[in-house]
Amino acid sequence: MLKKAILLIVLLNGLSPIWGQKYELKSIIFEGNNEISTSRLKGVTLSKESPMWFLQFLNSFSGLGAEAIYFDSSKILFDLAALEEYYRNYGYFEARFSYRYELDTSNFNANLIYTIIEGERSRFRSTFFYGLEGIPDQTYASLIQDYFNASNDWYNQATLEQNINNTINILLNSGYLNARFDSTIIFRDTSANSADLNIYISKGNRITVDTVIINKKGEGASLVNExxxxxxxxxxQGSYYNQEEVKRSQIRLFRTGLFNSVIIIPEQNEVSANNVNLNLDGNIGYMHELSPEIIVNNQQSAFNIGLGANFIKKNFFGEARKLTLSTSFGIQDIFNVDFDNLIKRFSFRDTTLLGYVDARATIEQPFLFGKPIFGxxxxxxxxxxxxDYNITYYGSKITFEFELPKYTFVNFLSTYYNIEQTKEVYRTNNDSLASKLVSTIGVDLGKSTT
Structure with missing residues (x-):
């Protein structure tokens, strides 16, 4: 017994320098990761490799660079748990992990090695929903489409979460204001390398909109009709609650320019559990705005300066129309302008005063023909x-922007008609005059993320 105690003391004395010494973690090595790259796995683990010597050198005398990172065996269990979860999220339900580390007692460096047996990857197979009894067939067909498309694809936790979010959004847009995700049970068939899903959802009652309650305040609140x-x-009134439509309504209201801020919040009707009131809370600003501006640029390789003004009349003759009057002018190469003789010499051929004059009048209306059409x-x-020339052009342009379903390849449609008269006079060609009338019809298609 005494001999064993002496031997233990000798061993402890021999290991004490190793345990008390810090070892810089020079590398983290993964073995057996044939399907997932080392760089991705390094981003998962709590343990991190020590930065290169130059970054450590910079950090020693400045705030730049990075400090050395030392081996910490207490992080290994966290690393193993993170790796297991990461592989499981990609369908490797049978992945196995082990580790070892190497200590260089002469240079005080450490290498941490993780050995991985990935196993076979599983695929999505079947999906069953619980809690969706009684929903309309069209709604059910819409929400199962994502899962049907993913059937037989590689299992991916991110894909599953995205599909569940889409399911909840479809329910929220179909009247189920209180729809919530509950839980998912995944049955893993390791013999067939497949995953069956049981998804539990609490849908609540299907809710209709009772009324939109207007709560307006601000300087121009009394000038806007509820x-x-x-x-x-x-x-x-009486339509099914649609969260996407509520968001679009907020955008539509804000585009009128009437509001400094606006939000629509659903509030459960106290009388009926199947009805909801929508509270529109908005701060309405001034109905008139005047914005002067100073214009400075270097167009035509000269120092140019000008003035401009912008006047806005909101709710112009009602219907949330917005009238915008703007004008501006600029003088080119102002240092060479002869202001003393400006009026006396002013003519078409006078080249001492160059620049431009612009005037515009715009009317915008957010809701045309009783439809969400922005004109x-x-x-x-x-x-x-x-x-060398003078150009005068004037014209008119009318544009209609149509709202399209959001979750489509093209969800933005704008049509316009533009007619423009242009007169061009060239002084270098015996004051020749070129006049043309251009009429244009156009369509813009795109995808908007708002």
Whole structure:
């Protein structure tokens, strides 16, 4: 017994320098990771490799670079748990992990090695929903589409979570205001390398909209009619609650320019559990805005300066129309302008005063023909005077923007018609005049993320 005690003391004395010494973690090595790259796995583990010597050197005398990282065996269990979860999220339900580490007692460096047996990857197979009894067939067909498309694909936790989020969004847009995700049970068939899903959802009652309650405040609140705001939302009384439509209504209201801030919040009706009121809380700003501006640039390789003004009249003759009047002018190469003789010498051929004059009048209306169509009518006139030519053009443009379903390849449609008259006079060609009338019809298609 005494001999064993002496031997233990000798061993402890021999190991004490190793245990008390810090070892810089030079590398983390993964073995057997044939399907998932080492760089991805290094981002998962709590243990991190020590930075290169140059970064450590910078850090020694400045805030740049990074400090050395030392081997900490207490992090290994966390690393193993993180690796197991990461592999499981990608369908490797039977992955196995082990570790070892190597200590260089002469250079005080450490290498941490993780050995991985990945096993076979599983695929999605079947999906069963619980808690969706009684929902409309069309709604059910929409929400199972994502799972049907993923059937037989490689199992991926991120894909599953995205599909569940889409399921909840479909329910929220179909009247189920209180729809919530409950839990998922995954049955793993390791013999067939497949995963069957049981998804539990609490859908609640299907809710209809009772009314839109207007709570408006601000400087211009008394000048905006409540029925107009209800009309712009486009939400009809008795329709099923639709979260996406509520978001679109907020955007539509904000685009009118009437509001400094606006939000629509559902509130359960105290009388009926199947009805909801929508509270529209908005801060309405001033109905008139005037914005002067100073214009400075170096177009045409000269120092140019000008002035401009922008006037906005909101709720112009009601219907949330917005009238915008803007004008600006700029003088080119102002240092060479002869201001003393400016009026006396001013003529078409005078090249001492060059620049432009622009005037525009625009009317915008957010809700045309009783539909969520955003209309814009712009009229403009511009005169540009340069050393070799004068250009005068004026025209009118009418634009209609249509709202399309959000979750489609193309969800933005804008059509316009533009007519423009242009007159060009060239002084270098015996004051020749070129006049043309251009009429354009156009369509813009795109995808908006708002």
């Amino acid at each position: 029925e107009l705001l209800r009309k712009i939302t486009g939400i009809e 814009t009518w712009e009229n403009y006139a511009t005169i540009r005077k340069q050393k």
